[in-house]
Amino acid sequence: MARTLIDAPASAKRGDIVEIRMLIAHPMESGHRTGPEGKVLPRDIIHRFSCRYGGELVFSAELYPAIAANPYIAFQTVATESGALVFTWEGDNNFAQTETRTITVT
Amino acid sequence: MRRALLLFVVAVASWARADDARRSGFDFMSPGTQAMQRDDMQNPGMLWVQDGEALWNAKAGARDQSCASCHGDAATSMRGVAARYPAFDAAQGMPLTLGQRIDTCRQQYQGGTALAPESRELLSLEAFVALQSRGMPIAPPDDPRLRAFRERGRQWFEKRIGQLNFSCAQCHADNAGQRLGGSVIPEAHPTGYPIYRLEWQDMGSLQRRLRGCMSGVRAEPFPFGSIEMTELELYLARRAAGMRIETPAVRP
Secondary structure, eight states: OOOEEEEOOSEEOTTOEEEEEEEEOOOOBOSOOBOTTSOBOOOBOEEEEEEEETTEEEEEEEOOTTSOSSOEEEEEEEOOSSEEEEEEEEETTTEEEEEEEEEEEO | OHHHHHHHHHHHHHHHHHHOOOOOGGGGSOHHHHHHHHOTTTOTHHHHHHHHHHHHHSOBTTTTBOHHHHHOOHHHHTTTTGGGOSEEETTTTEEEOHHHHHHHHHHHHSOOOOOOTTOHHHHHHHHHHHHTTTTSBOOOOOOGGGHHHHHHHHHHHHSOBTTTTBOHHHHHTTSTTSEETTEEOOOOOOOSOSEEETTTTEEEOHHHHHHHHHHHTTOOOOOTTOHHHHHHHHHHHHHTTTOBOOSSOEEO
């Protein structure tokens, strides 16, 4: 399990624009660098991030080899109803991580 | 009267600032990198801090003790600790860096195995402990037993080394603020270690940074954990005395 830092509000007013930010620990090895023995290090990146809010896809991003290690992603969405925010990162070597935060909308 | 006093206080405060011409590496960074350090959500060093907090509370070693078993809440027990390291250890008869102190504790009181230099565990614990001193001034102890070590540290700082025949001081004291290639030469104040360095894409200790400079001038770097490294750290801490701790800092 990679370590993550997630900043999502626990509560919001209906119709509010909320900012959600997250950081995940990942080497994002580009596949173009050589290691200490001169061999090319195999590519190991996260290639997709998505966020589902109450089951509906509200944000997704494709990531490429030029993105730095420990990628930081921030986006905004409108608080519509109380429910779960499910964050999913998918990457090379079957990397998959899911984190969940709940938001209460009043 | 009150106004005169206020003017006096303001004047003293501005003298204090004007008097201290030293600048942290933070002041040489781009606004974007500065913002990354200021915001704990953007600062990747916080991932290590988070790990360090978990390790602090996790029982480990043959004696099944955690750091918290003895030291309790780090926010109170570790406050200001990083500001005074390296410090003299009477049992070993030599100064220890913060990392070595943590490792000694781990072996002696937890009955654990030694933590490798630059390992994730050691850097995480170091970052978590040093975070408790964030914003506090660096306060090297005035221990007479440290004097000889600190003096040797000053000599290492001023000694020309390597095929390029440069001393630390020639760049970081005489030419600080100038450029080396495309990068600004900072004043070499260790205010934010361990740091998250963008060039490394990783967390690293002061010793890793020093070794980078040493191989840069084509000298053979001092090994991790060597007494020469501790001596250099001692001297650098004295040079930066009074500057604020920024751990975990971000550097380009």
